[in-house]
Amino acid sequence: MQSQTERPDTVIDAPRGNWVDRYAPHGWRPWLHLSRADRPIGTWLLLLPCWWGVGLAMMADAPRGFDLWIVIACAAGAFVMRGAGCTWNDITDRKIDAQVARTRSRPLPSGRISLRGAYLWLLAQGLVGFVILLTLGRAAIWMGVLSLLLVAIYPFAKRFTWWPQIFLGLAFNWGVMLAYAAHMGRVDAAPVVAWLAGIAWTIFYDTIYAHQDAEDDALIGVKSTALLFGDKSPRILAGFAALAILLMAVAILLTGRNLLIGWIGLAGFAAHLIWQLQRFQPDQDDICLRLFRSNRDAGLILALFLAMAGLA
Structure with missing residues (x-):
């Protein structure tokens, strides 16, 4: 990868050959970098918990x-709101990011x-x-408004708790309830349990992702579960993977329809998490990043089977 000296309009930790650096006009790149559009x-x-919510709603109803439209709106909404969340995160973390080698090239610092x-x-x-959000109905609108509190708090969590990942999970998985509410006009037990499963997954x-920054975080004085767990991370994360799988199994059960198809998808999700655990090495940054990114596939497997169960 070219250095920041050679390419002052890039970000050090962006994926090589990302579409922003290859195709976006130069004037747009800082804004797209701020929104993390270069790393989807x-x-x-x-997005994936939102799609879980649609699948669970179809399983519970029809x-x-x-x-x-819910599927499409969630995709568009996830793109812009993830960008907004990253922008807010970088505003609050701009001084910390300036002290970390991986983040000091971001647009604000x-x-x-x-x-x-x-x-x-x-x-x-x-x-x-x-x-x-306004297109998704009253119940979903209220769920979206309530999520803003979680989004606002998350960037500060690493300053006062060793568990900022819980706050990230609270916010990132809220969409499972929002999308369910868009279909049903209410929130039932199934999406709430799925939300808890998503928190464990997060x-x-x-x-795994935070292990890349463990040394810098320790020097700066910010907290994370990577620092808290240390060498015990593989064993502890196996417990959180098991918890995510168990809770999602309960969420599927609560829908009461086409359970086998949903559980097959959950088995695929579980197999992917086991595969990650077998390859996880806390002190290998490249492996940590690759495994983190692979969770798109884990969540997508589950989303596709929940959709199949809902449509069956």
């Missing part, structure tokens, strides 16, 4: 024509975007997300 894994991890500009960009993305994958 975050959008996927925000497919409706409106479900296709590097000075490519001003603080005022970042706030305006945050507002613009939030407004687009709100317009999308602790699993984001702890």
Whole structure:
């Protein structure tokens, strides 16, 4: 990868050959970098619980024509709201990011975007997300509004708790209840249990991710489950993987329809988490990043089978 000296308009930890650096006009790149558009894994991890919610709703009820719009709206909403969340995260973390080798080239700490500009960009993305939310019905709108509190708190969690991954999980998996509410007009037990399963899954994958920054985080004084678990991470994360699988099994059971198809998807999800655990090495940054990104596939397996169960 080219260095920041050679390419001052790139970000050090962005994937090589990402579409932003290859195709986006130079003037757009800092804003797209601020929204992490150059690394779509975050959008996927925000989107997939939403798609779980649609699948669970169809299993509990029956497919409706409106479900296709929910799927599309969630995809668009996940893109813009993940961008808004990353913008807010970088606003609050700009001083910390400047001290970490992996993040100091981001648009705010590097000075490519001003603080005022970042706030305006945050507002613009939030407004687009709100317009999308308005199309999903009253129950989903209220769920979306309530999620803003979790999004606002998350960036500060690493300052006061060793468990910031819980706060990330609370926010990132909220979509399973929002999308379910868009279909059903209410929230039942199944999406709530699935939300809890998603939180356990988030602790699993984001702890793997956080091991990349463990040394810098320890020096700066911010907290994470990677630092808390240390060498015990593989064993503890196996427990969170098991918890995620168990809770999702209960969520599927609570829908009461086409359970076998849903559980087959869950078996695929479980097999993927086991595969990750077998390859996880906390001190190998490249492996941690690759495994973290692979959770798109884990969540997508489950989403596809829940959709099949709902449509069957």
